[in-house]
Amino acid sequence: MSEGYSFAYLDAATKRMIRRALLKALAVPGYQVPFASREMPMPYGWGTGGVQVTAACLIPEDVLKVIDQGADDTTNAVSIRRFFERTAGVATTTRTTEASVIQTRHRIPEAALTERQILVYQVPIPEPLRFLEPREAETRRMHALADYGLMHVKLYEDIARHGAIATSYAYPVLVEGRYVMDPSPIPKFDNPKLSGCPAIQLFGAGREARIHALPPYTRVVSLDFEDHPFVPSKADAACDLCGAEASYLDEVITDDAGGRMFCCSDTDFCAGRCAAGHAGRLSEGRA
Amino acid sequence: MEMHALSGGFADPAIEAAHAFRAALDAMARPGRINRLSGACPPAPLSPAAGALLLTLCDDTTPLFLAAALLTPALVDWIAFHTAAPLCPPEEALFALGRWEDLPLDQFRIGTPDYPDRSVTLIVEMAALTPPNARLRGPGIETHQDARLPAIAPFTANRARFPLGFDCYFCAAEGVTALPRSTRVEAF
Numbered sequence: 054m055s056e057g058y059s060f061a062y063l064d065a066a067t068k069r070m071i072r073r074a075l076l077k078a079l080a081v082p083g084y085q086v087p088f089a090s091r092e093m094p095m096p097y098g099w100g101t102g103g104v105q106v107t108a109a110c111l112i113p114e115d116v117l118k119v120i121d122q123g124a125d126d127t128t129n130a131v132s133i134r135r136f137f138e139r140t141a142g143v144a145t146t147t148r149t150t151e152a153s154v155i156q157t158r159h160r161i162p163e164a165a166l167t168e169r170q171i172l173v174y175q176v177p178i179p180e181p182l183r184f185l186e187p188r189e190a191e192t193r194r195m196h197a198l199a200d201y202g203l204m205h206v207k208l209y210e211d212i213a214r215h216g217a218i219a220t221s222y223a224y225p226v227l228v229e230g231r232y233v234m235d236p237s238p239i240p241k242f243d244n245p246k247l248s249g250c251p252a253i254q255l256f257g258a259g260r261e262a263r264i265h266a267l268p269p270y271t272r273v274v275s276l277d278f279e280d281h282p283f284v285p286s287k288a289d290a291a292c293d294l295c296g297a298e299a300s301y302l303d304e305v306i307t308d309d310a311g312g313r314m315f316c317c318s319d320t321d322f323c324a325g326r327c328a329a330g331h332a333g334r335l336s337e338g339r340a
Numbered sequence: 341m342e343m344h345a346l347s348g349g350f351a352d353p354a355i356e357a358a359h360a361f362r363a364a365l366d367a368m369a370r371p372g373r374i375n376r377l378s379g380a381c382p383p384a385p386l387s388p389a390a391g392a393l394l395l396t397l398c399d400d401t402t403p404l405f406l407a408a409a410l411l412t413p414a415l416v417d418w419i420a421f422h423t424a425a426p427l428c429p430p431e432e433a434l435f436a437l438g439r440w441e442d443l444p445l446d447q448f449r450i451g452t453p454d455y456p457d458r459s460v461t462l463i464v465e466m467a468a469l470t471p472p473n474a475r476l477r478g479p480g481i482e483t484h485q486d487a488r489l490p491a492i493a494p495f496t497a498n499r500a501r502f503p504l505g506f507d508c509y510f511c512a513a514e515g516v517t518a519l520p521r522s523t524r525v526e527a528f
Contacts, residue, residue: 060354072361077457079368080507080520082479086457112358197453253369268369268480
């Protein structure tokens with residue numbers, strides 16, 4: 054841990070402010086609590102909200118994992134992990150099962166989470182109604198009245214135009230039958246994992262200065278219609294590295310001739326399966 | 341100001357506040373489950389758990405209501421020195437501290453429909469957090485959780501006006517439990 058930093062970077066008054074917002078967010082699941090978001094030593098869009106929430110929650114004994122679209126080895130994940138190594142002196146890991154705090158951008162890990170874990174989401178636009186109604190005063194009133202007809206109209210228009218609900222990420226959910234929430238742009242494949250999760254789920258939006266939360270075992274339902282039920286979709290393929298058929302896949306272009314491969318978005322999950330002897334289409338010794 | 345008002349805070353504020361907050365976060369996320377909150381030594385009659393909550397969450401931006409029984413010079417000085425939280429009437433409080441029977445429930449802020457977060461957090465001093473007398477259900481609880489509450493009816497009423505309402509911490513010695521407004525409460 055570097056000298057000269059307050060533990061986990063933020064000053065004491067800022068941490069108290071964020072902590073108070075986190076507690077109110079847990080008390081009213083799905084409601085977006087405004088907070089006095091600070092400038093962080095990284096640009097907006099790089100996880101300033103998640104970093105502030107993580108900083109407010111960390112204890113020295115924590116083991117931190119940071120993922121970006123499921124990957125531990127991307128620039129964003131590496132730099133945030135290093136940031137907390139320097140400013141909080143916490144241990145870091147890439148193993149989902151070993152982590153006590155997991156900061157994530159746009160994925161929920163494939164491995165089931167446990168009661169001793171906290172999942173911190175980086176959120177770009179926390180307001181699910183923002184692209185339907187740009188005025189903050191209006192969306193706030195719509196949440197107050199639980200007036201979510203507009204969201205159902207949007208999903209209906211998807212069906213009218215495409216024959217199915219075309220929203221594939223940031224798919225809106227209803228929390229405990231009260232607040233409609235944007236689950237940050239996770240793929241809708243991950244939506245079922247939001248509900249009944251044993252871990253605490255915290256969402257931080259730095260630029261938009263909002264925090265929301267899901268306590269463990271909260272009921273979270275993806276919005277849908279009786280005749281067009283919600284379907285958590287993924288690419289119709291298996292991972293070319295580990296052969297997993299049930300994990301969320303990234304599509305990777307491999308040459309200029311239309312060649313492509315699919316691989317697990319969750320790198321830890323994929324590496325764990327490869328180490329356990331599973332193999333896919335392009336595994337060494339097969340391709 | 342007496343000298344003892346200067347002692348009894350966190351020895352290592354950043355680290356101990358982080359530990360205390362994690363316990364407070366876990367308590368609020370899992371209503372009714374008992375967590376340990378230590379590190380603070382406030383003057384009697386305040387419990388160490390309630391003292392740790394004040395040190396972790398209160399500062400000069402959070403008006404605090406103190407029940408009359410707690411308005412002793414020793415405690416008022418301790419709170420002023422360690423948190424700088426301004427004391428206020430119940431209508432303005434973001435935090436309120438006292439025994440259940442000393443808190444004027446109908447005067448606290450419960451938030452507004454637009455901003456339900458602008459509501460009081462009650463820090464309630466209890467004789468003990470056991471034996472349980474209530475069954476809790478709701479967010480944070482897998483099936484049900486049994487807990488000790490100072491009453492039942494006020495919490496049923498508090499749940500009925502969700503998303504408005506107050507949120508509670510219950511403290512006894514170094515033990516703490518929480519009851520957010522989202523929890524459904526029934527006696528057993």
